[in-house]
Amino acid sequence: MSGEMLKAMGAGILLAVCAASVVPVAGNAEVTYEKDLKKIISEHCLACHGGDAPTMEAFKKDEAGFKKAMKGPRLDTYANVMVMVNGSDTGALMRRLDDGKSNKDGKPGNMYSHLEGTEGEGAANLKVIKDWVGGWTMKRKKDITADELKAIKALEK
Numbered sequence: 001m002s003g004e005m006l007k008a009m010g011a012g013i014l015l016a017v018c019a020a021s022v023v024p025v026a027g028n029a030e031v032t033y034e035k036d037l038k039k040i041i042s043e044h045c046l047a048c049h050g051g052d053a054p055t056m057e058a059f060k061k062d063e064a065g066f067k068k069a070m071k072g073p074r075l076d077t078y079a080n081v082m083v084m085v086n087g088s089d090t091g092a093l094m095r096r097l098d099d100g101k102s103n104k105d106g107k108p109g110n111m112y113s114h115l116e117g118t119e120g121e122g123a124a125n126l127k128v129i130k131d132w133v134g135g136w137t138m139k140r141k142k143d144i145t146a147d148e149l150k151a152i153k154a155l156e157k
Contacts, residue, residue, distance in 0.1 A: 031132040032155045033078045040125050041075050044114050049075035056083045078156045085133060086152045090141035094133065099126055102138055 031037075041049075049072045053059075056073040059066050066072065073089075074080040084093040094102075096111040099122075115129075116122035130136050135151025137144060 031128060032157050034157045036128050037132055040128060045075050048072050051076050056089055085154050086149055090144055091137050091139050094136055095138050097126060097129060102136060
């Protein structure tokens with residue numbers, strides 16, 4: 001074998017070893033709020049969860065009134081979304097958007113249907129959201145473990 005062939009084989013082996021040592025990340029680390037979620041939220045959520053909607057704190061003080069007015073907690077910024085992902089209302093986003101495959105009764109969350117636009121778009125949008133969250137959990141803040149909280153990625157940028 002020539003020196004060039006040995007060199008090429010060595011480079012190939014090194015590349016294979018490096019590729020095999022890459023550890024997959026839970027969820028899709030490339031999905032971010034700015035790049036992926038913001039568009040979905042803008043198209044499917046902001047009519048009721050936009051800038052004129054209440055903060056989570058205000059919503060909790062008058063849930064019935066805001067629901068009657070078709071206003072839910074604000075989702076117009078990364079910080080507002082994170083309240084429902086791993087903040088004071090941890091898991092709320094997941095419980096409301098889940099397609100029913102993550103809970104015992106198989107019933108979709110009350111906002112799942114709003115992810116749909118064209119046929120199949122709801123499932124595709126949910127996949128993006130699940131990849132973004134990483135550690136998809138239906139648990140409330142008081143019930144979530146530290147490890148489950150760490151599994152939530154939800155990158156901003």
